Amino acid sequence: MKIISAHIENFGKLSGEDFSFEKGLNIFVRENGWGKSTLGAFIRVMLYGFDSEGKRSALENERKRFAPWQGGIYGGSLVFEARGKRYRIERTFDEKKGAGDVFNLYDDETNLESADFTTRIGTEIFGLDAASFERTVFAGQLSCETEVTSGISAKIGNVSDDAMDMANYEDAMAALKKEMDRLTPDRKTGEINRLSREEALLDASVRGKDVLERTIDDVSRELTSVYDKRDELRAHQRELHEKIKKLGEISEARAEGQRYLVLKENIQKSEEKLREEEAYFPKEIPDENQIDIYTKRSNYISAMRKDAENGALSDEEKDQYERLSKIFSDGLPSDMERQQAEDNLSRIEELKAGSEYMKLSRAEEEKLESLENTFSSDMPAVEEVINLQSAWEERTRRKAALPAKEAAYLLLEKQEKNRSKKIALGILISVLVSALAALGVYLGYSKDITYAAVTAGAVFAVVMILYWIIALKKRNNGELTSDPAGLLSEIEDDREYINKTRNKAMDFFASVNIKFEEDTFGMDIVRIQDMVEKHDELTRREEDYENALKSPEIEKCRSEVNEFIKKYRPDVSEETPVRQVVSEINSDADLYSNLCARSLEAKKVKDGFLREKNAILNFIEDLGFRPEADVSAKINEIRDHVIAVNNAKKAFEDAEKEAGNFEKEHPDIVENLVKASDDTDDDIEDMDELNKSFEEIGILIDECESNIRSYRQQLRAENEKLEKAQNDEASLAVLREKKELLQKRYKVINLAREGLKEAHEKFSARYMDPVKRSFDEYYSLLAGDEKAYELDANLGLSLKEKGHSRDLGFLSPGHRDAVGLCRRLSMVDAMYEGEKPFIILDDPFVNMDDDKLSGAKDFLDKISDIYQIIYFTCSSKRSMSGSD
């Protein structure tokens, strides 16, 4: 395609402008702001219409952006050559919306409207959408870099809009590989491999199926054979059975004849027996009921006799009876009497028991006896002991005070002599003497009552000392008067009392046979007092107990009991315990009563016995027998004979009846039966042989049955195996079906994988390689360096340095523009194999160094040989040819 000319009525800042274009390179060198980009945009919009119409901003929204600044008709015309024809597009635009746009296409040579293209004329001519157009043939200012759109890919691929499958290649191959790994027959983890192993197992089982079937056929044949043999044996056995049955019938008939003869013989024997039994009786034969009655009566009198014998008194009892008859000659004690005697005895015991608590225990009796032995001569009264004890206490008191008194007396006596000097000494001595006396007394009386006396003595001594001190003080003060004579007299009295009391105590101890010890007097006198008191207490309780046993009630009861005893046992010794005597009387009374009753009963029984015996004797005589002493034995003998007669009669009748029945049942064969008995023993021998054969065949049949069971078991087992093999066969078929499917799948996937790999290589070679070659050529021309670039399946470029791919972003802007331009041209080369499009380059070398511009010129020269190039620049340096 080639643009011939363009007329811009109004478009952006351009208005009323006309442009002509040549084949090859068309350079427009204009200052910045002239409208170079607007011209480029005009050409694009004439072919594709506005882009970004949805944007609000005037900058982004092309319709707004290129609306005429000065107003007027918005649009223009474009003359171009395409597909061998020359066309003119006249296109005006509504400033606000596309609905107001006008598009007309004319055949520029005939000036007639053409319908060869529509408003989508750009797409229709280039086979590219607007976006792809911009990324290839339209290199706008500062946008040399480009991207591959699906449209570009499609264009490069010539047909498909779905050219992105190259990107999926690796994933697809991986997926196929994964599926093949899952299925692989070469590894244990593979499904096909697993099925193969399973198949081998099942196949082994199924291979045995034919053998099993043959075995089953063999066993079945054997089984049938055994069945046949068994059936034959059974048939033979049935024949034998028939023979045995027939012989059995003959044997039975013979037995019946024998039986008839026996029956006849039985009649004769039983009749003889009957006559024999009847001969026992001299007169008539009593009937069985009658004899039963007399049998019972005879049994009864036997019992009566035994009762009479049992009821009669023994000799000892008779003696007792005689003895007791005398004792109770006046009659037996009444129950009331016996009860009264018992009650009295009980009352006496009850009353005694009530006083029992008073009775001395054994230990107490011994104690009393011991005390009485101790005080054998004279038992002192308690008061006497207490008086002696009091006197002894007084004696002790006086004895304790005596040293103080004596000291006081000496003091008084010296006072008289040395009244002022020695009073203190006297007092001191008194004190010391008193203290010593008290200490001595204390040491002498270490315990019990003497302790009080010692204390009293000590207190007394202290009181005396105080007294004397006070007295002396009074005397010193002229208030106290002394009387030594009186004091001496008092001392003499005390000494006498002390001696007298001691003597008295000694006498007392001697009277009670206890050794007197002054030191232990206190304890001894207390012990004596205890003994006396204990003796008195025990003596008193003994007297009380004896008095209780002599109470009037007891005496009354005892008197009544004695009277009872005297009445029935006047001879009894008084030493015999009363209760024993009463008990004996009662016991004798009971015994006597019992003996009397038994004696009376025995007499009654004896009288009855004699009456019955006479009646039975009469019965025996009536039957024609002589009377015998033992009537019971006779009656029993008669009874046995009656029964024997009856039994013989019944046996006779039964024999006759049985023979009669037999004759009725076998009326015509009696003689034949008898004749049958004449058969020889040969039949019996045959019978034995037959039975033996029958048994032998039975054994053979059992063997057959056993074999049948065995074969059936074997058949069952083999059939189970066969069933398993059949199941395995079914499973094997399913498995093989599945395996076949998987193998097919594996094969197909493998083929697909290999095919994809090969297709990938071919595709790359066919479409990517030319693009790459083209790129390398342009780049070498434009950039002049040796940088290596790599083209991927998406036609993306990356810089390859030291074995690593690097993003183009790392390049300088000039290099990036160069790469972009070369990439565009390489793609355009690949995209348009037939009619070549025009290419608009809007100052693409702006970022390039000046030393690279020669390369740019070469580049432009090169591409302008192939394409119509519309090149805009604002710099004369980049004008390349220097003129437009």
Add this chain to the structure above:
Amino acid sequence: MQLAAPAGINAGGKGNVMKILHCADIHLDSSLRTNLDRDKAALRKNELLSAFSDMVKYAVSEDISAVIIAGDLFDNKNISANALNTVKDIIETNGDITFYFLSGNHDSDAFVRSFGDLPENLFIFSNEWTSYRTELSSGKYLNVTGIELDKTNSDTASSGLFLKTDEFNIVVMHGQLEEYGARDKAEVIDLRQYCAKNIDYLALGHIHEYRKGELGGRGVWCYPGCLEGRGYDECGEHGFVVLDIDEGTLEFETEFVSFAKRHIYELNVDISKCATTPEILREIDKATGEAGCFGEDMVKVVLTGSVDVDCEKNTAQIEQYLSAAYFASKVYDKSEIYVDYDDYAKEASLKGEFVRLIHDSNAILPEDKGLVIRCGVKALAGEEIEL
């Protein structure tokens, strides 16, 4: 060998018509594992037994006098106790019906032996001609004659058969008609040899589908087929045949009674117009609906036709769908992949390159090319590799 008239066979139940039921190939105790899992096979096994029981109940309710079992009552020589006891009980408790049992190539003598003494209403055959003669109410006679074919007698059996022309003659055999060729160890029956033998009804067993044809001379031959289909090779209606014999004229009619509880279908479903699995399922539904499939049936679907290489077809989903819908199902995908090579002739893409390459390959079988292309295209599209 002519035997006395069986006491068990009754004169015609209604009017002067005698009804006889002809069945065969019940195959009790079949394993059934080829197409069914263990549980369903066990269930189906019981159903076979129930079908036999129900058939006899039908005979009772329809006043049928005799039941002819033309072989293969059992599937194997080892009969399960359950099957044996059930069949024995059915025979013994239906004394008004005469059972004629002829052993087939699957049967053994275990069944007959199990009785000890045969019930009065059970009649059996041997490898010699055995005939049971019954006097009809009209005074005419009906013969049920049979022979168990084996290698020793199958060639010469026909020559030993003699039947009276004025009697109604039913002949029972188990074997394959020559036109179908021998299979499964069965003996071959050459129909030509049984023409003009005065056979009115040749009651056959061995072929598992109902077939009937004219027998030269007079009469017809008939296979009743099996009572219940067991696998996908036994599709179609299954049941037994009932003969209505006019006792006066000895004319008769036969009727096939469809009796199977479950029907077995094999359906070819053309999915050429389908682009997705749901569309395929709709086609399958359409086919099963037209065939009259029900949930209790066994359905085998064979996908045919050719689908586009981009067709989304999930066989596992189809299998699941059918499995949920029917007692048992199978899916065979025999559809081909259609590739419009013109679409790819100029496509400058890896896919286009790949398609052209496979198309031009001599190393890949033509029938595999579609699958290979589909596989590669699906992989490139990042989709599941569903072939």
